[in-house]
Amino acid sequence: MSTPSDPTVRIEPAVASTDTxxxxxxxxxxxxxxxxxxxxxxxxxxxxxxxxxxxxxxxxxxxxxxxxxxxxxxxxxxxxxxxxxxxxxxxxxxxxxxxxxLSVKFQSPHIYEALTVAQNLQIPLQRTDRDDIRSAAHETLEEVGLAGRADAPAGDLSHGQQQRLEIGMATTLEPxxxxxxxxxxxxxxxxxxxxxxxxxxxxxxxxxxxxxxxxxxxxxxxxxxxxxxxxxxxxxxxxxxxxxxxxxxxxxxxxxxx
Missing domain, CATH: 3.40.50.300 (P-loop containing nucleotide triphosphate hydrolases)
Known part of the structure; x- marks a missing residue:
């Protein structure tokens, strides 16, 4: 089976072959x-x-x-x-x-510790076509319970907060x-x-x-x-x-x- 050059193109035979x-x-x-x-x-x-x-x-x-x-x-x-x-x-x-x-978050947090929490969220948003990156980042911060830490360096967050931040970074792409x-x-x-x-x-x-x-x-x-x-x-x-x-x-x- 050939590999699609554009992964957004649906390949009907691939679905049929899975019998699902x-x-x-x-x-x-x-x-x-x-x-x-x-x-x-x-x-x-x-x-x-x-x-x-x-x-x-x-x-x-x-x-x-x-x-x-x-x-x-x-x-x-x-x-x-x-x-x-x-x-x-x-x-x-x-x-x-x-x-x-398809989005993934591995066990160890992969965040940019020197950047603020809000800036970390803005990085994946740059992959999207959204023109309201700041407001989108704020919405995600509210969703993951980190709105109060928006301007804090990400390295200052607790382990659990860093995990929530990375989940937020992954969800900004709306996978x-x-x-x-x-x-x-x-x-x-x-x-x-x-x-x-x-x-x-x-x-x-x-x-x-x-x-x-x-x-x-x-x-x-x-x-x-x-x-x-x-x-x-x-x-x-x-x-x-x-x-x-x-x-x-x-x-x-x-x-x-x-």
């Missing part, structure tokens, strides 16, 4: 990544529907971050395809995937799909609750999410549907209640005796 309907925002088909003799992601078929808030969990080394990097284009697959919003993105560069409506890699790692209970409320609010407004997370309390707060990855493959998928009650999941992930 048009509600699917993200589809991976037989997605595989090998590093020498190690198979980090093994023939993963993963589908996320429009408006969904899906959590991806699993033990360390399960392949979660590698799967994320394959979806975002930071890694090239050994085999398989990635479809996003009806487009085959398998061979499309990372920056073009962002332009197509179709937001990918979050352990967004509450290292946060206090209060900060975690604040980020959970933010993600839920953005999802209620229509944004689709895939969230990689270890904190099961956080997963319960934000997600109804959960995918469990183990040894590079999808182990279980279902409602959070089913996943937590599954004895095999308890053994491999939750560290509990069956």
């Amino acid at each position: 309907d048009r509600d699917a925002v993200l589809v991976t088909e037989n997605l595989t990544k090998r590093f020498g003799g190690l198979t980090a992601v093994d023939s993963v078929d993963f589908t996320v529907d429009e408006g969904e808030l899906r959590c991806l969990i699993g033990p360390n080394g399960a392949g979660k971050s590698t799967l994320l990097e394959l979806i975002t284009g930071q890694l090239s697959p050994t085999a398989g395809r990635v479809y996003f919003d009806g487009i085959d993105l398998t061979d499309v560069p990372s920056h073009e995937r962002i332009d197509a409506g 179709t799909l937001m990918l979050l890699d352990e967004p509450v790692a290292g946060m206090s209970v209060e900060e975690t609750a604040s980020v959970a409320d933010l993600i839920r609010s953005l999802n209620d407004d229509g944004m689709t999410f895939v969230v990689i997370e270890h904190d099961m309390d956080f997963v319960r707060k934000i997600s109804d549907q959960v995918t469990v990855l183990n040894q590079g493959s999808i182990f279980r998928q279902g409602a959070i209640e089913e996943i937590e009650a599954d004895e095999a999941v308890q053994r491999i992930y939750l560290g509990e005796d069956a």
